[in-house]
Amino acid sequence: SQTIHQWPATLVQPVGSPLSLECTVEGTSNPNLYWYRQAAGRGLQLLFYSIGIDQISSEVPQNLSASRPQDRQFILSSKKLLLSDSGFYLCAWSVWGQGSGNTIYFGEGSWLTVV
Amino acid sequence: QQPVQSPQAVILREGEDAVINCSSSKALYSVHWYRQKHGEAPVFLMILLKGGEQKGHEKISASFNEKKQQSSLYLTASQLSYSGTYFCGTSPSGNTGKLIFGQGTTLQVKP
Structure with a gap:
């Protein structure tokens, strides 16, 4: 079965600092x-x-x-965070199917607070 | 391009019914419905691919009017566990990979 991993789950970053959120999907290709x-x-x-x-x-x-x-890794980055970048970041995946369309499945999310 | 949901919020008593609507100004290939509990990721409920298609999931069902570019989610005999925010997601014609969500409808079911 397919699984999605996203990390870190929570982070607090100062304004102007960089950001890197990672996401990997297992059990499927492309x-x-x-x-x-x-x-x-x-x-x-x-x-x-x-x-x-x-x-x-x-x-x-x-x-x-x-x-x-x-193929199964997706990274979100920023060189300099703004206060407005705070929020809940969700990685998701889908595989196109003729009978199922693009049903997407979400990871557990990352809570980012910019201070 | 973002689909529009209505109403923005609903408060129900257990056992009551609710309808959440989703409309788009663009032609649609599919409509997706999700429910999100506070502090958690959205959970997939159902997808509707064909015009006029109806699907059901326990006491939750949905319809898709492709011609009107609208979908409705029906919650029957609501339970406390139905509380949360419901999102519709729309995908333009064809497999573009793109899925845009509406602003959400908050549903609160009270005992």
Whole structure:
């Protein structure tokens, strides 16, 4: 069965510091991978999605970037964090199926507080 | 491009019914429904792929009107465990990999 691991679960970072969140998926190959962000009490904002290695689409221009160094690894980074970057970051995966579409499954999330 | 959900919040008593609507201004290939408990990741409920398709999950079901670009989630005889925030996610026509979520509907079921 497929599993998704995301880490770290919680982090507190000062303004201007770098960020790296990692996500790996096991039990499937060539998944679609996603990074979503959820500000406190808000909806799910799509940040990046990738349908393959070196194929990453950015949805919201900001100081974040994403990379996919391996088929099942997705990394979210920032060189300098802003206060507004605080939130709940969710990695997700899907595999396209003709009868199942792009059902996505979320990791457990990472709570980021920028102070 | 973000789908619009209504209502924004619902308060129910156990056993009552609720309907959550989701509409899009773009043509849709699929509609996805998720439920999120406070402090947790969203959990997949169901996906609707075809126009007019209806699906059910226990006492939770959904419909998808492809022509109107709308979907509705039906919660029947609500239970305390149904409390949470419900999100619809929409995917444009074709397998683009992209899934955009609505702003969410908060459902609170009281004893």
